[in-house]
Amino acid sequence: MTHLRSKRLPRPGVALAAVAGLVAALGLGATGEARAAEPARVATYTPDASRWADRAHGFASLAGGTTGGAGGKVVTVTDQASLARYAAAEEPYVIRVAGTVAVEPFGSDIVVASNKTIIGVGDTGEIVHGELHLNPGTHNVIIRNLTIRDSYVEGDWDGKTTDFDAIQMDAVHHVWIDHNRFTHMGDGLLDIRKDSQYVTVSYNQFSDHNKAFGIGWTNNVQTQITIDHNWFTGTKQRNPSADNCAYAHLYNNYVSAQVADGDPVWTYGNWSRGRTKMVIENSYYDRVQHPYQADATAELVERGSILRKTSGRTDEWGAAFTPRDFYDYRLDPAAAVPALVKKFSGPQQRIGVTLHVPGAYPTVQAAVDAVPDGNGVPVTIAVAPGTYREKVFIPAAKPKILLRGTGHHRSDTVIVFDTPAEYGGSTGSATVRIAANDVTARNLTFSNDFDEASVELKGEQALAMKTTGDRIVFEDAAFLGNQDTLMTDSPKLNVISRVYVRDSYIEGDVDFIYGRATTVIERSVIKALSRGSTTNNGWITAASTWTGNPYGFLITRSKIVSDAPAGSFHLGRPWHPGGEPNAVAQVLIRDTRLPAAIKSSPWTDMSGFSWKDARFTEYQNYGPGAAESQDRPRMSDEDARSHTVTAYLAGTDGWAPHVRH
Template sequence: MHLHRNKRHRTRAVLLALGTAVGLGIAGPAPAGHAAQPAAPPDRLSATPHGFAALAGGTTGGAGGKVVTVTTQADLEKYAAAPEPYIIRVAATITAEPFGANVVVASDKTIVGVGTRGELVQGELHLNPGTSNVIIRNLTIRDSAVAGNWDCKDTDFDGVQMDTADHVWIDHNRFSNICDGQLDIRKDSDYITVSDNRFENNNKTFGIGWTPNVVTKITIDHNWFSGTKQRNPSADNCAYAHLYNNYLTAQADPGDPVWTYGNWSRGKTKMVIENSYYDSVQHPYQADATAELVQRGSILKNTTGRTDAWGTAFAPRDFYAYRLDPAAAVPALVERFSGPQRTIGTSTTLSVPGDYPTVQAAIDAVPEGNDGRITVAVAPGTYREKVYIPASKPKIDLRGTGHDRSDTVIVFDTPAAYGGSTGSATVRIAANDVTARHLTFSNDFDEAAHELSGEQALAMKTTGDRIVFEDTAFLGNQDTLMTDSPKLKQIARVYVRDAYIEGDVDFIYGRATTVIERSVIKALSRGSDTNNGYITAASTWKENPYGFLITDSRIVSDAPAGTFHLGRPWHPGGDPDAVAQVLIRDTELPAAIKASPWTDMSGFSWRDARFSEYRTSGPGADVTADRPQLSDADAAGHTVADYLGGTDGWAPQRH
């Protein structure tokens, strides 16, 4: 909508304050187990590695790479072995062929099961020497044991095997019926954390070592060893092995007096065990004469055999902070929260600038047609870039991580003269089911500096359905916020809550069904004594009863009294089927609003549009003959729920 007029240029300065954000998975409650179970500690489902894997630069896996979803062995092998970073979501049961096949995992990878759907059957994830920075989460790895071959002496089918790897996090997986080791950490691998896994139904369960060197630093916490015989774990020549809050029970073959055992500190290992729980375990913990083992706070129930403890080992808190759960709480916590969780992997967090240098780079990493929520967490700062979320990338959450929406700003300065109306938008959202929170969107184009006037310069344009803006700001002048749909007869819905929107000419416009609730709308003065602009310019399809609803909000202005319109009817291209519908209800209006606040546009009379008010207040709310008022009966059918509900009952206002 081009309108030539003089505009007072306003400059905005936002200080750059870059922060960091991390995250490769999700957090949230696991499925309920026993009714009396204690709540999960705050870090049990965290997407951030802890323990030794978090040291010396940390373990980030595929952060910074693209997100892909795999359901076949070929795709898993392709992306796992790729030289570039990937976040690989496993969303199916993948049966490896041939039996016992290795899936090679290269550096800089996250492999995460989607809820409880991700399984690798009769196959091994294999990390070759030199592999670094790998996260394996929320998978079930099972059934590579050959029937009747309990000892697996003639096979080497592990669940996960690594040689001379570093910075690896093994978290929330289930290992079952593997031949031979469920998890083998070998040959000087270092900076490892193994947390919240279930090891079950196995002989040689979890081994560490196969080296004369004393290198490995490993954290092992909140794991459940059930129906396993030996190596729970066996730690040979570890520089530091920190075991805490693990749960060992129901050993396989407890009648074997030597090779059925719990934890073993071997060689020159320095091992610390804290607040673990051993139930009906033979040889709960033991140590070679050359090793050291310190144990404190654990509970032994119906145990027999060795409970060795000698030497001073080391102090884990000299390396990292951690939280110990009471040993008595370990069975309930581990039973509930170990192994794959329904909520892990169903959403992914991409951090800017931690994982990706720009917001658009993070959007580019989102897979086409992604089926899980992906959060783009944007650290405080000013991001001078244009951002486009295409229709093929739904279910994205844009989230500023600062204390205030003004802390995180996405801004650019393109006018319509250089890219058309759509091309001028700083941010465009064409996808469905997108949310944006705690952000500021701005178009700071300087007309005066370019000797232009009356230029559209959008901060935001949407054409997707079910779009939510919460605690966001939209800064611009003409055409600040456009909420649209792909075509006139297609309904798209946008919900704006707790927002700030500013502009002067038609700065809230388009044909989408749009609710603006609990927000502040600022009508900027252009310096005129008669006409400073128009707040809305709706182009609602004539058969859509719901266009724009501004409710429970406040309109403010620095313009002189009686110089601002509430809106005018926009008929794009002169289309008579675009018949504006705007309702302003339960909203405070400033003195700047004209006594006759609706006006014509491009030869179309405002009286033919569907403009109305209901229970407006403030100095600009005087009722005149030119101000249609909605009746109580009609207002009952023009609520937030009516506007947004559609045929699918969408109700973002309830959250």
């Protein structure tokens, strides 16, 4: 067997010193023994986001790691036939289980092949009356956020006549079982058997059962397994039982309310059997017979756990092993375990599907392509820091995508291309196009770095971003370009789409915020770039609002900056695409600082259409560019009260993305 020592990664979570301080605050002695029989209060202890991390930890993270179906298509299943087809397929899949999948005949297997992620949608995905089965040789499987329940046959408490486990695997490697609920099955809930290796079992609930979780069924000593933050309640034995494991690391598990049937031997918590080397850390045992025990041939090291109203064996002998020789991990204080595990184990509403770029998906577009058409549940595309020179299109059939840069700053993650409108029109020039509804982009930079000064072309439009979908949100984003940087549009003139831009940065020179979508730009910086003129360097906006839409562009609580000379930049002009008379620009700039570069008469005509026929107004702007003039419409206090962020975005469905901040 290959030696498992690996390069350590930076430790997530709290430092050891902080943990030690928290342990002391929660009433634990130096050895972790409780000073009182009752669990300490943990109301001030806040868990971190790593409890929903979408990458395997522990032994499943070693020797190449466990990525499941990453890189494959994402599919959503609602019936047994679809689940069975995708689970057994040769190619990788991320399989989302939506609602209840009832398995027939009762107790049947769903075979899971290699390179699969099976994950419940929200906290309601479940498999009833059936087993997920991994045959020998299967590898790289993730099973998350599911309830698997109810294959128990009345009268078969000992599981002697059926073998209807929730999950069973033989001679597999690299498997991560996380945030599931297992209850009321035939025979075992989770059986990890016959030399399976590199396995992590985390944040699961095991309940209402006799034989909860068994590991082994072999004379070899090969299995390496991490078991953390699981809740065993209303179970009798195998919580877990580990037979001939090379390394079994158990930490922060909660064993409580054990079945009390008077059995003096086969009612127990953890058992280190055969030649297993087991380490138990900071777990909590409440009303458990034989909390942890070891065969004479096995080794068991325990530290930091709490025993409450327990009886029987608490064996400790041998040196076992040092888990941190293999991987880093975060230990929660034992006193905090009951509250944490009750809250965070089992299926969670917030666990979804995250597609990683690069790695699982080499490009942003590849990750978008993996999202299923008609997507009904949010999917996150997490983009690592770097520069991605590609065009990205999110089609209308792929809604509910969160595009998120994972760097510390939006400038760390850049999606950029250099196409001008000369090649494919203004739409074809866009680096990123979003046609889908309910898309959010966060902590990213979108750029079109076409150099308008280097090549003479008929059209210099070069979009960084174009949207036509509804309910689009940009948070902490940057849009870089020159002419036509950001276009917020809709599928057609009389269809209203809404876009909300917050805490962002937009730069350009000519009409660089334009289109007919209802668009709110709040708490952002808008930079008007100089083109070298002393009289006219460009226009910030070019709205084409449908005349039937009272709300076009609202720029509020923001700051416009410029490197252009004083009095050389316009706030906007009215765009009537193709001479469309029913495109009547509506722009309100309010509560915003204006630079000296803004003209005293900041609105101009366009293509024969007078700016005075458009709906251009300002309200309570300030700064050197906000001086009063005759050609500068001001909104009244009364009208300003109805031209708010809420009014612009609410539509008919009450959309209010700004309220969450």
